[in-house]
Amino acid sequence: MKQGNIKVALVGNPNAGKSTLFNALTGMRQKTGNFPGVTVEKKSGTFRIAATNGHDDAHVTLVDLPGTYSIYPKSKDETVVMDILANPKHPDFPDVVVIVADASNLQRNLLLFTEINDLGIPGVLALNMLDVAESMNLTVNAVQLAMQLNVPVVRINARTGDGIKGLKEAVKQVAERTEQPALQYFYEPKENEIGLINEVKEIHHLENDYVALQYVCQHDNFSFLEQPVRAKLDALIEKYGFDENNFLANETVARYEKIKPIVSRAVKSQGATEQPYWTRKLDGILLHRVWGYITFALVLLVVFQAIFAWASYPMDMIDAGTAAAIEWMKGVLPEGVLNDLITDGIMAGVGGIIIFIPQIAILFALVAILEESGYMARVMVIMDKLMRRFGLNGRSVVPLISGVACAVPAIMTTRSISSRYERLLTILVTPLMSCSARLPIYAILIAVVVPETKVLGIFNVQGLVLFGLYLLGLLGALGSAWLLSLFIPRKEPSYFMLEMPSYKLPRWGHVGFTMYESVKSFVLEAGKVIMAISIILWVLASYGPGDSMNVAEQQVVSSMNTAPQEEIDAAVASARLESSYAGQFGRLIEPVIKPLGYDWKIGIALLASFAAREVFVGTMATIYSISGDTEDVLTVKQRLIQEKNPETGGKMFTPAVCYSLLIFYVFAMMCMSTIAVVYRETHGWKWPMIQLAYLSVLAYVSAFVVYQVLS
Amino acid sequence: MNLNKERMSARTVSHLKKGEKGIIKSFTDRAMSLKLLEMGCLPGCEVRLDAIAPFGDPICINVGGHYSLSLRLNEAAVIELE
Ligand SMILES: Nc1nc2c(ncn2[C@@H]2O[C@H](COP(=O)(O)OP(=O)(O)OP(=O)(O)O)[C@@H](O)[C@H]2O)c(=O)[nH]1
Ligand SMILES: [Mg+2]
Numbered sequence: 001m002k003q004g005n006i007k008v009a010l011v012g013n014p015n016a017g018k019s020t021l022f023n024a025l026t027g028m029r030q031k032t033g034n035f036p037g038v039t040v041e042k043k044s045g046t047f048r049i050a051a052t053n054g055h056d057d058a059h060v061t062l063v064d065l066p067g068t069y070s071i072y073p074k075s076k077d078e079t080v081v082m083d084i085l086a087n088p089k090h091p092d093f094p095d096v097v098v099i100v101a102d103a104s105n106l107q108r109n110l111l112l113f114t115e116i117n118d119l120g121i122p123g124v125l126a127l128n129m130l131d132v133a134e135s136m137n138l139t140v141n142a143v144q145l146a147m148q149l150n151v152p153v154v155r156i157n158a159r160t161g162d163g164i165k166g167l168k169e170a171v172k173q174v175a176e177r178t179e180q181p182a183l184q185y186f187y188e189p190k191e192n193e194i195g196l197i198n199e200v201k202e203i204h205h206l207e208n209d210y211v212a213l214q215y216v217c218q219h220d221n222f223s224f225l226e227q228p229v230r231a232k233l234d235a236l237i238e239k240y241g242f243d244e245n246n247f248l249a250n251e252t253v254a255r256y257e258k259i260k261p262i263v264s265r266a267v268k269s270q271g272a273t274e275q276p277y278w279t280r281k282l283d284g285i286l287l288h289r290v291w292g293y294i295t296f297a298l299v300l301l302v303v304f305q306a307i308f309a310w311a312s313y314p315m316d317m318i319d320a321g322t323a324a325a326i327e328w329m330k331g332v333l334p335e336g337v338l339n340d341l342i343t344d345g346i347m348a349g350v351g352g353i354i355i356f357i358p359q360i361a362i363l364f365a366l367v368a369i370l371e372e373s374g375y376m377a378r379v380m381v382i383m384d385k386l387m388r389r390f391g392l393n394g395r396s397v398v399p400l401i402s403g404v405a406c407a408v409p410a411i412m413t414t415r416s417i418s419s420r421y422e423r424l425l426t427i428l429v430t431p432l433m434s435c436s437a438r439l440p441i442y443a444i445l446i447a448v449v450v451p452e453t454k455v456l457g458i459f460n461v462q463g464l465v466l467f468g469l470y471l472l473g474l475l476g477a478l479g480s481a482w483l484l485s486l487f488i489p490r491k492e493p494s495y496f497m498l499e500m501p502s503y504k505l506p507r508w509g510h511v512g513f514t515m516y517e518s519v520k521s522f523v524l525e526a527g528k529v530i531m532a533i534s535i536i537l538w539v540l541a542s543y544g545p546g547d548s549m550n551v552a553e554q555q556v557v558s559s560m561n562t563a564p565q566e567e568i569d570a571a572v573a574s575a576r577l578e579s580s581y582a583g584q585f586g587r588l589i590e591p592v593i594k595p596l597g598y599d600w601k602i603g604i605a606l607l608a609s610f611a612a613r614e615v616f617v618g619t620m621a622t623i624y625s626i627s628g629d630t631e632d633v634l635t636v637k638q639r640l641i642q643e644k645n646p647e648t649g650g651k652m653f654t655p656a657v658c659y660s661l662l663i664f665y666v667f668a669m670m671c672m673s674t675i676a677v678v679y680r681e682t683h684g685w686k687w688p689m690i691q692l693a694y695l696s697v698l699a700y701v702s703a704f705v706v707y708q709v710l711s
Numbered sequence: 712m713n714l715n716k717e718r719m720s721a722r723t724v725s726h727l728k729k730g731e732k733g734i735i736k737s738f739t740d741r742a743m744s745l746k747l748l749e750m751g752c753l754p755g756c757e758v759r760l761d762a763i764a765p766f767g768d769p770i771c772i773n774v775g776g777h778y779s780l781s782l783r784l785n786e787a788a789v790i791e792l793e
Contacts, residue, residue, distance in 0.1 A: 069749045105777045108751035245741050252748040273776040280761075283779070287762040287771060381781045385766045394769070496769055497746060497786055500779035 006049075006060045006175040007092065011081060011116060012100035013109050014038075014067030015501050017128040020158035021100055022064040025168075029513060030064055031409075033371035034501050035380070037395070037416030039066045040077040042084070042092065049168045058172050063092050066416075069108070071115045072218065072248065074495075076423070077415035079221045085119055086214050087224045096174050097123045098167070100158070103140050104133040104502070107256070107263045110149075114186035114255050117151070118210035122180060124170045125153045126163075132502055135276040138269050145266040150184055159507065185210065186258050187251055196240040200233070217244055279374075279502040286375065292382045299375075303366050304467040307439070309460045311358040318358070319635050322351030341538055344625045349534030350527060352621035352636050353614060356440045357519050363436055364518035365511050367405050372506035376401070377498060384496055390478045391485030393417055394496050396426040400477060403433030404470070405518070407674045411681055421490045425481050427678055428691050431669050432477035434470050436522070437613040441665050442469055444617050448640045449658040473666050480694070522614075530618040533608050537622050540582035541604075552579040574646075577601075577623070596664065596700070597657040597707040599645070613670050656710035660703045668699035724772060724787040727760040733792035734758075740789040750780060752790065 010018040014036030022030050026045030031038055042063050049058040063084070066077040073079040084090045085097070097116055101109035106127075116123055125145070133140060146153040152170040156163035189197055189209055200212040219225050219233045237244070274280065285291050326347045333339040370376050376398060384394025395417045403410035410430050417423040434442070443466075450462045543549070552575040560568050577583050578600070585607075586600030593603050601623050609616035617636060624639040643652040669675070669692050678688040727733055735756050738744035751774055752758070761779060762771040769783045 072745075072749075074746065105751070107775075107777065111749065111751075245745065248745050249741075249748060252745070253753070256748075256751075256753055275773065275779055279779075283762055283771070287764060289763060289765050289767075292765050377781075381769055381771065382764050384783065385764065385768045493742075495743075495746070495786070496781070496783045497750065498781045499750070500771060500781055 004056065004059065006058050006096065006171065007094045008060050008096050008098055008171055009063045009065060009084065009092065009094035010098050010100055011065055011112065012067060013069055013102060013112060015499065016067060016100045016102045016109065017158040018067060018100045019064050021126065021128065021156065022062060024158055024161045024164055026062055029517070032510070033376065034374040034504050035371065035377040036067060036499050036501070037077070037398070037413070039064060040412055040415040041066070042080050044092070049172045052169065052172070058175065060171070063094070068112065070112055070252070071214070073221060075416050075418040082214065082218055082221060083223055085116070085121060086211060086218070086222060089224065094121060096171050097121050098126050098171065099123055100126045100128050102129045103127045104129050104136055104138060106140065106267055107259055110259045110263065111252065111255055113149070114259065118185050118187055120183050120208045120211065122174045122177070123151050124167065124174055125149065125151055126167055127153060127155050128158050130155055131157060132276060136273050137271050138267055138273060141266045141268070145262070148262045148266065150181065187254055189213070190250070193242070193247070196236060196242055199236060216242060217248070276502050282503055283378070283500070286378045287381060296379060296382060301467065304470065305460065305463045306362050306366060307359050307463070307466065309463055311362050314358040315355050318355045322347070322355065323635050326351065340542065341535070345534045345538030345622055346531060348621040348625045349530050349618035352618040353440065353527065353530055354523065356443065357523065359439050359443065360436050360522050361515045361519050363439070364405055365515045367402060368511045368514040369506045370401065372504065372510065374501045374503040377500050380498060388494070390481040391422065391425050392481050393419065393422040393494060394498070396422065399426050399430045400433050400474070403430045403435060406435050407431045407433070407671065408677045411674070411677050414681070419492055419494045421488065421492065422494055424488065424682065424687070425484055427681060428484055428687065429477040429481045431671070431674050431691070431695065432473050432480060432667065434473040434666060437671070438665050440614050440617045442466055442662060444637060444640065445658045445662050447637050448653050449655050469662060469666055476667055476698070529612045530615055533611060533615050534618060534622050537582060537604070537608060537619060540585070541577055541580050541623060544580040544584070548579040549576045552576055595707070596703045597660045597711060599652065602661070610670055611672065613665065654711070656707050659710055660707035663706045664699050664703035667695055667702055669695035722792045724758060724790040724792065725784045729760055729763060732757055732759045736791045736793040738789050739791060743786060743789045747790065751775065751777065752780070
């Protein structure tokens, strides 16, 4: 009997609603989405079950796990499930397993249930998606099921929270049982398997036949078994002539033989069972030979229009707001160094970034809608054949699309790709998808160089250019995948096989929360880095070695004494910046970036953006507000437009420079977190370094070509 | 030899036309059959071709009226029909 602290694990088929249930129980916000393979690692949370009839409150530690169709893992993410369930010493080994089953497809969902049951871990069956089952004319008799399966069965709706209370009670009851009922195996081992099972049980001190069979079949996946132990198990397999594939096929068929009659008694159908009406209708269009691609292109176009056109109104307001705030602050604070640091350094840097909140919010909301509706799974289908040409898989679409938000979680989602080769290729090319940190850079440069006009009356040209940049990133990703596939040997076959979930209306609260979260982390995470860099940069740009800055100022003043005061001021500010630490540093790297069309000021921003790409815009804001004339406060965009090229006397940010910068940022892998996550996912420095090298070369060469051609 | 010929010409899920139904008889690939069995594609189960992606591959089949499964043509070719 277990009281006080209970450990519970959520297992079930992919997309059965485990993470949604996890969130409902713990009040946390794990990522959910309407396609298989959303959760790729275990996540823990806690909740309490209130006291009932004489028992104390129970504190529950809940673990959400990746979905699996059986306890035999088919991809990297799925291995964690059995690594926990087969090892009672694992810190997450549950007292009670909650098996979340999709009631609209009960037969298949019960396969996993019977396997978990046979492992001998006390379980509760949670019937989810009953609303979907109903729309398919199915009714499920939970009492009947509970009797036949010999476990508590609870009807829930993870989305609305119905039945959660009953589920908690059932979990508590099972955990507090003084005596576990005798285990009824759904799979009885065959005669020729019994000898092997008994020997494994004896060696490993196991009590359960099925766990022993798992030692036999899966020991290579069990992190808790040492190498010599695994070798011994291999020897046993040899000794008994155990044929694993044969066993697996027989086991699965035998289980279904048991499940079928149970399901046919518990599930009744009124009329023909069919997928929900809307799912059939929508699939008719969205998976259509012709309409499939047309609708996909339209969806993407709407996304980019939204990011540019809809976001522009709040952005203009924020832009004007920060300029006004800086101006006000300049007046309020006493003049001097502190004033400059706060206004030109911090406020200019942060202001350069918060302007992008509307775009980030819209981007994340739209990706959340794609994921929640079930459309993502269809995109995987219509893109699979294309992806295969480049050595990828239809499933690579998920990391590529979520890479538009951020490459770090995107690279983690590759764990659900079963072929290691395709997974590696996907990891290597995902950073080419333009992430949200690049959006500010694109936005500001596009605003400078592309006119704000419309074509065909509806398409904003700036939006189209943005679309083009994302497309270029995608083409870069596909092209690189193809190139890399020529050098990396493919070892295992590739699979697709994907369950199509029924379409679901996105939960607007969830979409709103995703938006809020992304903005919060953008502002906090980026904000921290930007704040730090702005301050460092401001110091480096305001001070120089020895007396160099004053010397430079004297020189300018004496050489320009006839010019109007305004021009002198601007020239002085610029000369001072140039002789500061930052300026001298920029000068140092100028020869390298000169062929791309960048001067030392851009060079400083480029270097700073190695910390995080979004720092680029903030840095530009800081640099140009220090070097610009101080009379009136300008927005970053205005400053870039006004900036003169000292050599030609014309504009600094010519189309050639802007496009060269844009292309550079499309390809460059300037992100420490991405390098770190690739290191973690590939277990070594080899791949992140190869990736960094090829992306840097790609970025430099393409920016060079663009600048040389356009100028 | 005879058996081989018969195998070559056996009707598989990849031969289905849109909307056409068939009943699963057996599988021709070991590794693939394990996955398919776990996904609920059992011998005796009725399948129907529901959709064909642009470029003709992958396809979506309805499995026993329960759910929709998408697979590549070479994966579908492993499932023989009665
Ligand atoms: N209609 C309906 N939808 C549900 C229900 N429970 C969950 N969903 C939706 O089903 C989808 C999948 O939910 P998740 O919680 O991400 O599924 P999961 O089991 O964690 O999936 P993986 O992490 O991929 O294994 C989401 O879009 C949920 O909103 C339910 O009871 N009814
Ligand atoms: Mg999940």
